[in-house]
Every structure is written in structure tokens, then in C-alpha cells.
Amino acid sequence: MKHAEVVELFTRLRELNPHPTTELEYRTPFELLVAVVLSAQATDVGVNKATRKLFPVANTPGAILELGEEGLKKYIATIGLYNAKAKNVVALSRILIERYGGEVPRTREALEALPGVGRKTANVVLNTAFGEPTIAVDTHIFRVCNRTGLAPGKDVRAVEQRLEKVVPAEFRHDAHHWLILHGRYVCKARKPDCPRCVIRDLCRYKDKTPAA
Structure with missing residues (x-):
């Protein structure tokens, strides 16, 4: 053109x-990060149904770690590839606590280094949570x-x-x-x-x- x-x-x-804006429902950068990770090969509608139950219970890295993989799976079992996604969300939550004080990093390199986060997910977070023109x-x-x-x-x-x-x-x-x-x-x-x-x-x- x-x-x-x-x-x-x-x-x-x-x-x-x-x-x-995104059709994924979120209130914080961490909620958005989790929602986008869960949305891989899944619909936003399906992810929203799961996170409406999950986020009132666990919407911080620490709360996700307390929930653990098995606890998390109960909330996201309706989403495709939920076993792998539960493992990734728990692992990235641990990294956020250990390296970033529980906050979502604002650089592409740091985001893409997180489990389950590729270039597309990093771009969505940078754009929607932090206002970057990605x-x-x-x-x-x-x-x-x-x-x-x-x-x-x-x-x-x-x-x-x-x-x-x-x-x-x-x-x-x-x-x-x-x-x-x-x-x-x-x-x-x-x-x-x-x-x-x-x-x-x-x-x-x-x-x-x-x-x-």
C-alpha cells in the first residue's frame, strides 16, 4: 500500500x-502478563472466564506461588495446554519475586526471558501495560x-x-x-x-x- x-x-x-484495547480482562501488569500467557492457542473469552475466578484468589506472583501448579490448574483447566501454562505461570512468578521484587519488568529482553513469554506476549505487555508503541x-x-x-x-x-x-x-x-x-x-x-x-x-x- x-x-x-x-x-x-x-x-x-x-x-x-x-x-x-485488548479484550483480555486485567487490572495490573501482572494480571495482563498471566492472561496473555494463558491466551496462547486459546480464545480471550475462554481466558477471561478462567481469570474471573483465578484473579480474586491469586493475582500477584506471591499468591500464585502459594497456589502452586496443582492449585492453579484447577482454575485454568478449561484452557488449552493448561498443564504447561500452569508450570510457566508458577515459574515466571518465582522469577519476578527473585529478580524483580514481584514487579513485571518493562524491557523486552527481561520479558522474553520469562517462561512461556515470547515476542508476541512481550509486545502485548509493553504496549498495553506500559504504553510502548510495539x-x-x-x-x-x-x-x-x-x-x-x-x-x-x-x-x-x-x-x-x-x-x-x-x-x-x-x-x-x-x-x-x-x-x-x-x-x-x-x-x-x-x-x-x-x-x-x-x-x-x-x-x-x-x-x-x-x-x-
Whole structure:
């Protein structure tokens, strides 16, 4: 896409949703970190159902350690890969206490060194909890960027690098929220809802869904 088209794309998405944010429910950086770790290969809806029960009981690293792996599993058993996720959440809680005084670190390197935390999770935490203009690329964003021609790439890292180059600074902080929501509710995997898409005239997708 040309620069003017990119600006127009994000301008329209901003008009629809001036203040986008994650659909994961959280109140603190630690709650967000745990929620994002739990959300891998799971839906935000499913994670929220679990954390609504978990966080009133344990929403700090210390409380998670007291709960332990087996105790934690009882709250997150409805989420996919819950055994591995319980192990990671307990392990990262221990590291936060031992190295960071129980606080979530604010650097990518420190976040990515935590068990169960990859680049995407680190980007979400840096952006949503700490206001950094990072762009986390998930399957929704990867699809939208390749379909529309906004930031095509062979893998999520390539798409992220492309987005960092083409997204104007004024849109950088909220870009991944707009794109993930667009991919989740409009530019869906099996059948994109092109007739009600606000950026359809800018989109390069050849197989647009026709109006009913």
C-alpha cells in the first residue's frame, strides 16, 4: 500500500474505535502478563472466564506461588495446554519475586526471558501495560496484513518488521489492537465480511466476499 492509503486505512479504523484495547480482562501488569500467557492457542473469552475466578484468589506472583501448579490448574483447566501454562505461570512468578521484587519488568529482553513469554506476549505487555508503541502480530494480524497488502510477509516476524516501517507514528500505539479486532470480527479467516468492511476499497484481496 502507498503511504496515503496506509494513513487512510488507520484513520478509518480509528474513527470506528478511537480507544481500542485488548479484550483480555486485567487490572495490573501482572494480571495482563498471566492472561496473555494463558491466551496462547486459546480464545480471550475462554481466558477471561478462567481469570474471573483465578484473579480474586491469586493475582500477584506471591499468591500464585502459594497456589502452586496443582492449585492453579484447577482454575485454568478449561484452557488449552493448561498443564504447561500452569508450570510457566508458577515459574515466571518465582522469577519476578527473585529478580524483580514481584514487579513485571518493562524491557523486552527481561520479558522474553520469562517462561512461556515470547515476542508476541512481550509486545502485548509493553504496549498495553506500559504504553510502548510495539506491534504484536498474531494470526489475525498476519492474515489482515497479507490480505489487504498493508504489510505482507512470509511469517509473523516479517509482518511485524514491515508494520514497523509503514505504520505512521500517530497510529503506532493502537495499530495492533485495530488490526486484531478487524481480523477477529470483519476480516475473518474462513469468510471475510467484505460488504461491511470500512477499508474494502483500499484492500488488495482478490477474492472479496460479495454482498448478499
